[in-house]
Amino acid sequence: MPTLHEKIRRELEDRIHAGTLAPGAKLPTELELCEQYEVSRATAQRVLNDLADAGLAVRRRRQGTFVADVRQQINLLSYASPDTHVKGVPGRHEVLSARIVRAADAVLELPGAEDDTAVVELVRRKLDLHDQPRTIERHVVLFSAAPELLNEDLAELVSLSYLRDRGVSIDRIRVYLDPVVLDEHDAELLRSEAGTPTLRRRRELRAPDGTAIEIVTALIRPGAAEFFVEFPA
Amino acid sequence: MKVIVVGAGVLGASVARSLSRAGEDVLLLDRKGPGAGTSSTTFAWTNSNRKPDPDYYRLNLEGMAEHEKLARELPGEPAYFRSGGLQFADTDSEPWLVQNVERLRALGYPARWVTRAEAAPIVRGIRIPDDTTAIAHFPAEGYVRPDRLVQNLLADAVRHGAVLSIGEVLSISDGPDRASVTLADATVHTADRVVLAAGRWTDDLAARSGIDVPMITDTGRGSPIIGLLGYVRFPALDIGCVVHTPRLNLRPGAGLPVVVQALDLNPDVDPSRPPAPGSEIATAITRRLTALLPDPAQTPDIDLRVGLRALPADGNTIAGYPAEHARTYCLASHGGITLAPLLGRLVATEIVTGESQELLKPFRPSRFAGMRRSDLPAVPRPVMLGEQ
Numbered sequence A: 001m002p003t004l005h006e007k008i009r010r011e012l013e014d015r016i017h018a019g020t021l022a023p024g025a026k027l028p029t030e031l032e033l034c035e036q037y038e039v040s041r042a043t044a045q046r047v048l049n050d051l052a053d054a055g056l057a058v059r060r061r062r063q064g065t066f067v068a069d070v071r072q073q074i075n076l077l078s079y080a081s082p083d084t085h086v087k088g089v090p091g092r093h094e095v096l097s098a099r100i101v102r103a104a105d106a107v108l109e110l111p112g113a114e115d116d117t118a119v120v121e122l123v124r125r126k127l128d129l130h131d132q133p134r135t136i137e138r139h140v141v142l143f144s145a146a147p148e149l150l151n152e153d154l155a156e157l158v159s160l161s162y163l164r165d166r167g168v169s170i171d172r173i174r175v176y177l178d179p180v181v182l183d184e185h186d187a188e189l190l191r192s193e194a195g196t197p198t199l200r201r202r203r204e205l206r207a208p209d210g211t212a213i214e215i216v217t218a219l220i221r222p223g224a225a226e227f228f229v230e231f232p233a
Numbered sequence B: 001m002k003v004i005v006v007g008a009g010v011l012g013a014s015v016a017r018s019l020s021r022a023g024e025d026v027l028l029l030d031r032k033g034p035g036a037g038t039s040s041t042t043f044a045w046t047n048s049n050r051k052p053d054p055d056y057y058r059l060n061l062e063g064m065a066e067h068e069k070l071a072r073e074l075p076g077e078p079a080y081f082r083s084g085g086l087q088f089a090d091t092d093s094e095p096w097l098v099q100n101v102e103r104l105r106a107l108g109y110p111a112r113w114v115t116r117a118e119a120a121p122i123v124r125g126i127r128i129p130d131d132t133t134a135i136a137h138f139p140a141e142g143y144v145r146p147d148r149l150v151q152n153l154l155a156d157a158v159r160h161g162a163v164l165s166i167g168e169v170l171s172i173s174d175g176p177d178r179a180s181v182t183l184a185d186a187t188v189h190t191a192d193r194v195v196l197a198a199g200r201w202t203d204d205l206a207a208r209s210g211i212d213v214p215m216i217t218d219t220g221r222g223s224p225i226i227g228l229l230g231y232v233r234f235p236a237l238d239i240g241c242v243v244h245t246p247r248l249n250l251r252p253g254a255g256l257p258v259v260v261q262a263l264d265l266n267p268d269v270d271p272s273r274p275p276a277p278g279s280e281i282a283t284a285i286t287r288r289l290t291a292l293l294p295d296p297a298q299t300p301d302i303d304l305r306v307g308l309r310a311l312p313a314d315g316n317t318i319a320g321y322p323a324e325h326a327r328t329y330c331l332a333s334h335g336g337i338t339l340a341p342l343l344g345r346l347v348a349t350e351i352v353t354g355e356s357q358e359l360l361k362p363f364r365p366s367r368f369a370g371m372r373r374s375d376l377p378a379v380p381r382p383v384m385l386g387e388q
């Protein structure tokens, strides 16, 4: 049985995650919570403090409590840089599927691969610290370059460093940013609406002889991030 | 026909390949990844050297021949090496070796006595122990690089349309029209046939599916399924073939470390506490290896790993449907490296054509029908020269 303050907190969390309480919206005051739920002042205070501690709300003196702006700030320059790809970003991965298939049947086209070449395909959903979906990542890797990739802990795997550690020689990393519109399937996975425009990061790794070793896309949840570039003035 | 193969070890991968080449629609399921089970921790010697049961002997002999055939047609980096095998006996083990060589010769198995001078260029980088009194050469034997074999089989299966998907199978159920497979994430797949090839986990998964596939599954110290392997990190060690000495067996690595095992030490190995570097067992293995090196001053590093055999209760292969009209085909075997190419072809043929294959007839799961597990004779632990 959740305690009273947990129950109230979850109700508010659900509304924040669903977007009915949008970033910047004012949350009920302590007094309002006391009346609405017939709870003590201490319980009401605890609810709002918990939300603030979880980063979902900001408390402003004398003004009240507001839904935090949880949009990630993404610097496009570092987003495209291999160093960022090696480190990865905080939050856990949920593995949606892990397969070995013909290149022609994979979720992404691995440039230059013959239709019947075996490829490893991995689809994961990246969750932020509040367990909200942040991105959907799709990897397609040449099976012959990483035949044991699926034996790794796929929730933790960072493919670029994995390939480097295994001695796969990578000559070139190219990053594209594709404007795309969410389809039904991806919208559901990202808890968003089909038809919403968003950005997709697409990365290609190539061997010295030009063979594509891996293609990865990260489809960003619309509204979950703001992109910028910044230069010293 | 849609076929689900459970287990992407060397056996599952081989069956999947043969089925997909025959045009069947194949889904291969593994909870971890290709070759994650016993197939990655194996001595991988291809042989029919000490298989007293005539049917099992014949199966392994055909298994060796099938490797020759497969190596010619399977794309990928070489995975099979017909290196031949050498066995060195000392005074104690000589009668045991002599008796086996005579038995094998009578059966027509390639076996011959060689001198030290003849053996030296075959074995290459190790010293033939001074107390060696007899050397037998088995030219038709060889070894496999198991990771490559699994990868090549799998890549070929996928090339012909098979799909491998990561998922843990909880149970299989046979229906009148279809069989269905339930995964841990609650997904259900249906198919015309299911091949249960989950290695040493086959007994358990079969039991959960109402099928009896008796295997030895005890992993406690002293169990015959425990086999310690040493991976020798010492690039200078170059051996030319599979070698059995009274105290240590060696297999070339083909680009990976040389693999060694000392069967008589297995009873002391506790898989829950694998021997650490510096432990008594680790030291014994290092000492035995050092004694075979041309320069005994060198002490190579050895990584130890515990392998667990997939061992049917009577030691022999299990291949077939548990009952007439069943849709779940059970496949479990020790010696799976030797047998994988052959079993892959034969099992796929039985599934596709429904015609019983002569070589597999002695190995049906029904041979255990009505027997209690406690009544089955104990399978001896392999400890002697040339056992596996």
Ligand SMILES: Cc1cc2nc3c(=O)[nH]c(=O)nc-3n(C[C@H](O)[C@H](O)[C@H](O)COP(=O)(O)OP(=O)(O)OC[C@H]3O[C@@H](n4cnc5c(N)ncnc54)[C@H](O)[C@@H]3O)c2cc1C
Binding pocket: B006, B007, B008, B009, B010, B011, B012, B029, B030, B031, B032, B033, B034, B035, B036, B037, B038, B039, B040, B041, B042, B043, B044, B045, B046, B047, B167, B168, B169, B170, B197, B198, B199, B200, B201, B205, B225, B226, B227, B228, B229, B307, B308, B309, B310, B332, B333, B334, B335, B336, B337, B338, B339, B388
């Ligand atoms: C020490 C040692 C030495 C050996 N030496 C030799 C030798 O010299 N020559 C020889 O021929 N053979 C040898 N063998 C035997 C040989 O290695 C095995 O017979 C063979 O590897 C078995 O292959 P497999 O495909 O049946 O099992 P595995 O390789 O274990 O494959 C089974 C697969 O099933 C998967 N699985 C299990 N349960 C589930 C589930 N519920 N859902 C989904 N997937 C599941 C596992 O993840 C695994 O990948 C040796 C074995 C050992 C341990």
